[in-house]
Amino acid sequence: MEALIALSVGLLTACGIYLLLRGRTFPVVLGITLLSYAVNLFLFVMGRLSIGVPAILEPNRADYADPLPQALVLTAIVIGFGMTAFVVVLALRARADLGNDHVDGREP
Amino acid sequence: MRRLAGLWKFMPQTGLLAMIAAAAMAGVPLLNGFLSKEMFFEKTVYMATFEESTWLLPVLATIAGALAVAYSLRFIHDVFFNGTPTDLPRTPHDPSRWMLVPVEVLVVICIAVGILPSLTFGPLLGVAVGAVLQGPAPDYSLKVWHGFTPALGMSMLALAGGALIYAIRQPLFRWHEKLFGRIDARALFEGFERALLWSSRALDQLIHRRSLQFMLVVLISAALVMLARGFWGMPITGSATLLPIDPVSTSAAICLAAGAIGTVVWHRQRWTALVMLSVVGLIIALAFVKLSAPDLALTQLSVEMVTIVLLLLALHFLPKQTPRESSLPRKLRDLLLALLGGGATGLLTWAVLTRPYDSISGWMLENSVPGGGGTNVVNVILVDFRGFDTLGEITVLAIAAIGIYMMLRDLRLDVPLTDDQGRPWSSDVNPLILATFSRLLLPLALMVAVFIFLRGHNLPGGGFIAGLIISVALVMQYLANGIAWTKLRLSGELHPLIGLGLLLATATGLGSWYFGYPFLTSTHGHLHLPVIGDLELASVMLFDLGVMMVVIGITLVILIRLGRIGLVQRRVAIDDSDLKR
Known part of the structure; x- marks a missing residue:
């Protein structure tokens, strides 16, 4: 299972970086989204993998999924949306004011 | 200052204030400078009793004290006494009342703190120390006379040494002229500054090319270099016991890979890429379900929906296709960086996951019901x-x-x-x-x-x-x-x-x-x-x-x-x- 997660994080990062390096705004936004998936998954598994373990407290149990990375990643997901939205609107504004959708604001 | 002399006759009030302030700086007893200097000396002696090699510290502190005495003496004697002024353009006089008041306030504080430290300064110091240390202050004694201590001796030595340095200043000046006379400090400083500015400008021109893509390449490469430097030579696999792989998870991972690769392959057909991207988001939400994180799964699922709606809306205003404009070498360069970056994070994840781990969440699990309800x-x-x-x-x-x-x-x-x-x-x-x-x-x-x-x-x-x-x-x-x-x-x-x-x-x-x-x-x-x-x-x-x-x-x-x-x-x-x- 650990190998599967590590491969997924690696693949998401690789795809994210490739798209991040494209020249037009929309692929860059896609790349940022993929990268944030990778980062969230990476942060989440820092609490190690736990399958079939309760996340809610129950009487007379000692093994739980680690709640701390979960709490951190929960806000990270929402903030990630805020950031994606900001970049998307920035891209729209840049296209409106500069007349093209290249990341440098001018056609190559 | 080299042209000033004998101002005492013209500016007696300023002269008096300057003398008290300079004496405080030199560490003359019954002024505040004496207290701080004595504390400083005491600490250096205290350090020296711990380690033998730190005997240098009290000696250097005393020399520094003597130099402070010497420059204070030079300031007072050269400016206010030492003959009469010669080629001053106008007759000097004391500044107006209001310009003297701030100096007077400070000088009065110097004297008050110097004579009655525990009454004037003690309470303020207690509050400040408490705020810095976030707890009770350690024992300290704030008074003028501590008896005959090494620190008092060092103070007296510094005063005497300073007076001596001032007395033999002419031979010292000549000696300095002979040794360092040819070196122009200003030219050195300016040359150094010019070289620094030139090199930073050159570096800026090298990196800062008004191209986001190029700067991202620099950024990602730098991150990779630092990652490799930090983790080089570490064993990759740790000793933790691993969880078994089940067929459902494998198929989910294959879907995730297909979605991610599909997003990259079809990123020119933007609608298709968006559909591919949403596959990835859904699989991530499912992964959170599998890995016992229901809160995260719910959040990811609902964020996924608003993200896709947002990107659809944005796509309405953007071109629906991306033009082909990257050259083959550039694509290969980006692919290499992407593979390196992905490989590095994948290995890092693997390295962390295979190592045993001790969570700090125990306290939170124990106190969640009694403390947070x-x-x-x-x-x-x-x-x-x-x-x-x-x-x-x-x-x-x-x-x-x-x-x-x-x-x-x-x-x-x-x-x-x-x-x-x-x-x-x-x-x-x-x-x-x-x-x-x-x-x-x-x-x-x-x-x-x-x-x-x-x-x-x-x-x-x-x-x-x-x-x-x-x-x-x-x-x-x-x-x-x-x-x-x-x-x-x-x-x-x-x-x-x-x-x-x-x-x-x-x-x-x-x-x-x-x-x-x-x-x-x-x-x-x-x-x-x-x-x-x-x-x-x-x-x-x-x-x-x-x-x-x-x-x-x-x-x-x-x-x-x-x-x-x-x-x-x-x-x-x-x-x-x-x-x-």
Whole structure:
């Protein structure tokens, strides 16, 4: 299972970086989204993998999924949306004011 | 200063004040400088008794003290005495009353602190030390006479040494001239400064090429180099026992890989890429379910929906296809960087996951019920244990929302009337079945949101998720019924919700001050209602309500304003005075 997660994080990062390096705004936004998936998954598994373990407290149990990375990643997901939205609107504004959708604001 | 001399005759008041201040700086007894210098000397002696090699410290401190005495003496003697002034352009005189007052105040403080330190300065020092150390201050004695201590001896030695240095200054000046006379410090300094500026400009020109792509390449490469340097030579696989791989997870991972690779392969056909991207988001949500994180799965699922709607809306205003413009070498370079970056993070993840680990969450698991009054530890951490973090995070969200709001104001975008293959967009904006069902679903969706919000403290849910569900429910109304229809029924602007939510969360935190507890302290209790039953009420529920309002505000502000721009631009005739503004 650990190998599967590590491969997924690696693949998401690789795809994210490739798209991040494209020249037009929309692929860059896609790349940022993929990268944030990778980062969230990476942060989440820092609490190690736990399958079939309760996340809610129950009487007379000692093994739980680690709640701390979960709490951190929960806000990270929402903030990630805020950031994606900001970049998307920035891209729209840049296209409106500069007349093209290249990341440098001018056609190559 | 080399031209000044004998000013005592013209400026006696200034001279007196300067003499006291200079004496304080030199560390003359009964002035404040003596106290601080004695403390400093005492510490160096204290250090020297610990380690033999630090005997140098008291010696250097005494020499430094002597130099301070010498320059103070030189200042006073050269300026105010030492003959008469020769070639001054005008006759000097004392400055006006008001210019002397600040100096007088400081000199009076010098004397008062120097003579009665524990009465004047003691209380202030106690408060400052307590604030810095966050606890009781260590033992210290603040008085002028400590008896014959090594520090007193060093003070006296420094005074005498300083006087001696001043007395033999002429031979010292000559010696200095002979040794360093040819070296021009200013030229050295300026040359060094020029070289520094030149090299930074050269580095700037090398890296800063007004191209985001190039700078990102530099950034990612630098990150990779640092990663490799930090982890080079470490064993990759650790000793922890691994979990078995099951077929379902493998197929999910294959779907994820297909989605991610599909997004890259089809990134020119932007609609297709978006569909591929949504596959990845869904698999991530499923992974959270599998890995015992129901809260994260709920959040990821609802964020996924609003993200895809947002990207669809954005795509409406952007070109539907990306032109082919990257050359082959550039593609290969990017591919190499991507593979290196992906490989590095993959290896890092593997290295961490295969190592045993000791969580710090034990305290939170133990105190969640007695301290926070909730069995959903993730939510208790968010709104209670780490409530300050969450407050900061919703503040960041609010700032992003303000930025978005401002960028969307007066935004003029050309909206194509046809799609990229020349087909006109359908004029049937609101399909009947979707519209009818969305209206039926709204109360149900809102009820689910309230349910998720109320149970959030004990079961998966909470403010973030409830806010996202409400947003999705309302966005669905806009999508299915059109903006004008929805706006008639949901009047009022939504962006004040962001500020109100932030205010509510902050006010909940401030409320605990009223009861004499630190910021954001929580309390909880039970409320028994007929029919509904036992309700767990916690003060953090108000905080969570604030979080929910901020989340609803930011999501709807972005999506609805973007949607409205499209409507205005397509000049759909809608009888809505607000839209004609």
